[in-house]
Amino acid sequence: MSRARRAAMVVCAVLTALGTAGAPALAADPITISNGLFNNSAALAWSSAPSTTMGDRTVTRTAAGVVAAGPTGTVFHQTLGVSRYMFIGTRNHVLILETPTGGGTRSVSLVDFTTTPPTERPILSVLATSAAVSSPGVQFSVGTGDAFFVFAPTGTTVAGLGIYRGDNGALLCAGPPPLVPTGQLFGEATATQIRMKMGGTVLAACARPPGTSG
Numbered sequence: 001m002s003r004a005r006r007a008a009m010v011v012c013a014v015l016t017a018l019g020t021a022g023a024p025a026l027a028a029d030p031i032t033i034s035n036g037l038f039n040n041s042a043a044l045a046w047s048s049a050p051s052t053t054m055g056d057r058t059v060t061r062t063a064a065g066v067v068a069a070g071p072t073g074t075v076f077h078q079t080l081g082v083s084r085y086m087f088i089g090t091r092n093h094v095l096i097l098e099t100p101t102g103g104g105t106r107s108v109s110l111v112d113f114t115t116t117p118p119t120e121r122p123i124l125s126v127l128a129t130s131a132a133v134s135s136p137g138v139q140f141s142v143g144t145g146d147a148f149f150v151f152a153p154t155g156t157t158v159a160g161l162g163i164y165r166g167d168n169g170a171l172l173c174a175g176p177p178p179l180v181p182t183g184q185l186f187g188e189a190t191a192t193q194i195r196m197k198m199g200g201t202v203l204a205a206c207a208r209p210p211g212t213s214g
Contacts, residue, residue: 031146031165033194035214038139038149038187039088046084046097046135054092057113059085068094073117077109086138089145093166095138096120103130108138108150108160110169121169124162129155139187140166146212147172147194149187154178161203163187163194173206189214 051060057070066077066085077083081100088095094111105127112119124136136152144166151161161175173194183199191214195205208214 032144033147033189033212034142040139054087057092068111070113075118088140091144112168114168124160126152126160176203
């Protein structure tokens with residue numbers, strides 16, 4: 001073997017080793033999604049309380065907006081109509097609901113405390129025909145709330161269906177287009193899937209995220 005070829009092989013080996021050493025390790029997915037139907041308790045109401053603390057997180061609501069404070073700092077959500085909020089699961093994930101004073105576009109966002117400072121992540125935005133239309137509904141995986149199912153009535157249909165991560169708001173399973181419900185809506189996790197159901201009918205199903213435990 002020539003000297004030049006041996007030198008080239010050495011350089012290639014060194015570069016390969018450096019690339020491997022510098023590549024980030026694939027972190028295990030830390031979320032836990034318990035098997036079974038998601039929590040659909042009547043207590044899952046949007047709060048208008050001036051301030052609530054759950055664990056290491058506090059949400060303060062004023063006329064100007066909502067401040068969510070947690071382990072990585074604070075984030076401010078400006079109120080444009082009426083702002084309310086919700087804690088979900090034992091890990092106290094925070095959702096914010098913005099509702100116009102009449103009919104109009106309602107939005108749900110999640111406070112992502114995995115970033116420093118925290119980041120407000122948009123989840124859904126759905127047009128409601130009037131103020132009388134029910135607020136968006138939320139169900140969460142039992143225990144941690146690391147996955148949640150959200151949907152929003154429009155006055156004629158239900159839209160914006162999806163299942164998201166409770167920590168950073170990433171979409172786990174996209175739901176169907178707007179539909180006229182003929183039964184109760186449920187989120188559910190099995191050993192292999194997360195899915196949305198209407199009564200006994202499966203509307204959408206996706207593979208359980210790799211690395212998650214149930």
